[in-house]
Amino acid sequence: MTFMKAWTTSTLSLPNTPDPIFLTAPQNHPNHRTYPLPTMSAITYKSGKEPHPNERRIIFKNVDREGWDQSIDTYEGEGGYDQLKRAVAMEPGAVTNEVKSAGLRGRGGAGFPAGLKWSFLPPNNTKPVYLICNADESEPGTFKDRYIIHQDPHQLIEGMAIAAFAVGAKLAYIYIREEFPQGAEILEKAITEAREKGYLGKNILGTDFELEIYVHRGAGAYICGEETGLIESLEGKRPYPRIKPPYFPAAMGLYLCPTIVNNVETLCHVRHILEMGGEEWSKVGTPNNTGTRILCVSGDVKKPGYFEVEVGKVTMGELINDMCGGLKDGRSLKAVIPGGSSAKVLRADETFKVGKGDDCKEISIWDIPMDFDTLAACGSMAGSGGVIVIDDSRSISWVLNNINNFYAHESCGQCTPCREGSLWMKKITDRLVADKAAPSDIETLDAVARNIDGQTICAFGEASSWPTESFVEKFKDELIADTKPELENTPVNAEKELAAAGLL
Amino acid sequence: MSDLVDVQINGEWHQFPKGTRMIEACREVGAEVPHYCYHPKLTSPGNCRMCLVQMGMPPRPAPGAEPAQPDEDGHVPISWMPRPVIACANTVAPNMGIRTQGELTENVREGVMELMLANHPLDCPICDQAGECHLQEYSVEHGKGEGRFREQKVKKPKNVDVGPRIRLDDERCIMCSRCIRFMDEVADDPVLGFTDRGSHTTLAVYPGRELDSNYSLNTADLCPVGALTSNDFRFQMRVWFMKEINTIDTNCGTGANITVYARQGEIFRIKPRQNNSVNSDWMPDSHRLSFHWINDEETRLTSALAKDENGNHQVVTNENAYAIAAAKLSKYKGHEIAIIASARMTNEELFMVKRLAKHLKAKIVETVPRTGEADGYLISEDRNPNTLGVKTVLGLDDPGSQLESIKDDIKQGQIHALITLQEDLITDAGFTDDDLAGLDVLISSYPCANPTAERSDVVLPGGCWAEKSGTMLNIQGRLQRLNKVTDGPGTTEEPWEVIRNLQQALGGGNGIHSHTEIFNQLAETIPVFAGVKFQDIGDLGIPLVETDETLPLLEREKERVAQGLIVG
């Protein structure tokens, strides 16, 4: 989920913490072995689900693949678990170094360097270390983990086993969203198979490495994608995110022990980083935005779907027009939410200043390369890779109200600004779509969002306020056009009226 | 001094021990940071966001760049962070800067206040918390003065009977979770919780369960708003009309520090007062609520009584009562007189008892023990507040051990006169009518009408704990001050006055005019008190006698402090 890692990043750049940017550059590895990139020539995909030529399938290599199934035999037949075998023969630190040199950035949201996250474990730790796979995929617009879990579970198990080996975890949990009941069953079956084959359990592959993985189902809460909320949930409590400091999971996570929480896609990459070698893997994508990532496109395009691309090698225009078949006939682009619903909206007719110094240039929305840094430079974020395309048939008020409904419903209610502000924003936009708002309500809406932003325990505050902030900033005229000046200073009681109209 | 760090607060540099929470550092230098959820005795969830302040640190040099040079004070310029941080859970760091004032902090507080009030019912006119409500206080100090919230407020349960002594108004609740944390962490009775989520989050007890812990009323103290209120105090008195007197609880040997709230001599409520060496911030409900009898004029003794020739009590003036008592007592020799005093008496009163006994050459001086089960928190097994005072001042090694021999001596005609002070022998010391029948003279002093008084030849109204001043020694050996809240009813006098006046009527003693004078004599004559000045005792008392007694609740709090979970 987007907000989780966004937050982690902001807090980890507190004083005395190295700036992540300077540590992501690939490091030299003299003993590095390189492996050829997997080729896709021998693979056939189900009819109608073939990858687009712009894709580079690593993580999704087996998704929609003809003749592929979830069994361990099939997985092993393609070199499955070879990387775990390789890993257990290495020093754990060497595995972490590969991930660091790959420059792998977390795929859950804010793109925090995964290897760096692992190295935050306290150096002289005597407590147990836990690994948690965040499979609570719930950022609206994001639907990538679903396919990995349902179609290629062993890839995740292998990635987790390698990660657990690297960080010294003997117990790992996959926190999977409740809405993936089959996914949970598939993972449990895969874990049983892996245990039977000696990839999990005690004395893995004849070494003294041991690992148990358990599947833990959520129960329908977006907040559980926030890593400390997830940890509280896993402890059997209300998933109230913890304050950081002091509760950075790497130091005080599950049961207040060092804990690494990584997204599904991130953990899958670990396996491929070992296969290719960190440095070789880092050549995929663009500098500082390495590897592939899965972009999920939904909304007003002809062919929505998922696309694994090299980070930064595909532009918004290519994604929408070439890969998704363009906008629907007769429609024009109004806006794009580029990284899950909490990412700030981009307006179709904006221009964006990207690059630094001599490389600085102005680009249109179509030319934005879909990487972490450029989308950040455009004032939004790559987030979880969920791209929501909005065409000119849509009412901005309606879109914003839908988003505000989501965040009001999902706010955990622990801290004041988000608890009170998210419902307030929803109520204002409820009135907006019901023609019961006055122009000054838009100012209030924006003020409420800004009272949440930056003042909450977790990044849900930003997640819930950024849509409103950006929609008001970029579509103020359209929002005000949906208001009625004559309603200024008149009493409102939206809830009752909406309920009477069957809108609640 | 490696344990101290330099911190700049609102432009001034100070030093604090490493690990100090920012909020405590600010408070120490007078820069109070508003807060709701933070409480030094509970874990810090950081949920209210009221304590957001601006924070800065020396800038991190860019790679390869030289670090910034310190100025002549040795401080590197502070690079202020654009986002506020909570002062409650963050600790100070070397060369940190904190701004509890200024645009960012003020804007943030205004914003949090506005959101906090959005769904609050604003029913201050009928809210018991009015006058001591942090929501009220902070909205005056940090609010906008107007609300932009035009929507319908969230509806929640009102007037919920959550327990025998506590009532809940969920619409007023600001979800700070202090009460939940108290019940989880301190009272070990986790019956409170939040249900639902988001703006609908509701404080609740499980259906059919009750918040009935003997520490439940502490949640009403902790509640920064009017969500949890005391059934006992509800709608009794507006808080601003009451006078606050700091004193100590006398229901057991712990001597919990308390504040008594009274108006025109009537006590309306008692709240625990922080003393980290005694009761932390808490007290048991049973002790807190045991004051109502004081206000009950039906049961109080309001004048001196003496029996006429028919054996009926007649009201007499105090002077006459002392004269009658003295006349009766003077017929007996010391070895025919016993005194039963009380471990509920102050050290000063006990000193006066000792002096009286000496004057009368009384055969026996004794007190009445009073015990119950310790609760593993703050209630000690010794239900007398000053047993240690009895041992120290009266010199009794085993208080109560002579009670049986007093009974025997009365029966055998060896003791003819008994003076009992602040004890009801029949109800509390196992005396029967038969035990007392052998006496020629029984003189008693007590706050209320009681069976022993009924049998007494002379009855003197002596004030209760709220009606007298002095000092006591708690089970840990801590010397603490008991302060008079109000005058006793009618002609009630403080017990030390009763004893002084009786002794004067007996032709002994002279001009002692205050309890502090008695304390000075204590300090001069009893080695343990040597050198102690009354004014040194202060509001929090001083350790005086070494004992091996500990208070389990305090010990557990110390552990949590050591673990860094709470500030303490």
Add this chain to the structure above:
Amino acid sequence: MSLEVPADLEKQIDERITHYPVSKRSAVLPVLHLLQHHFRFVNEEVIEWAAAKLELEPIKVLEVVSFYPGFRQSAPGKYHIRVCRTLSCAMAGSYELMDSLCEKTGIDRSGVDHHNPIAVSADGTYSIEFAECLASCGTGPVCMVEDDFYESVDDVDALLAKYS
């Protein structure tokens, strides 16, 4: 306690609890899932049973149950339907899908509010509620019937025909 938990269900529950060697409390979600799967919803009896099993105060279980929409506190129909209402599905017609499902199943959602999210058909065959993002935004509108997932739902009759 009047709740009768079959022995094999309790065995499953006990096995689940072993997945959390550090803290039994961690098993609260899996235990509730298993109980809801069997009893269809989580009422006070279920909460109290789970609390006793995990040695928790019942309020600590209610705190969790009432937080998560995944736990139903009232009885659903024989087939419980969840329709995604979040942005991409809403753009793809999930509100229309909800209307259509209600019409075909005869469910009246007029009594639905925050505290009562589920509406049940008069005959108890179907119940329905809106859910937030089901994470299949590219194939909206999507819904779940019991544990079965359906994407790009356009033929409501065909869908309901599978559950009658």
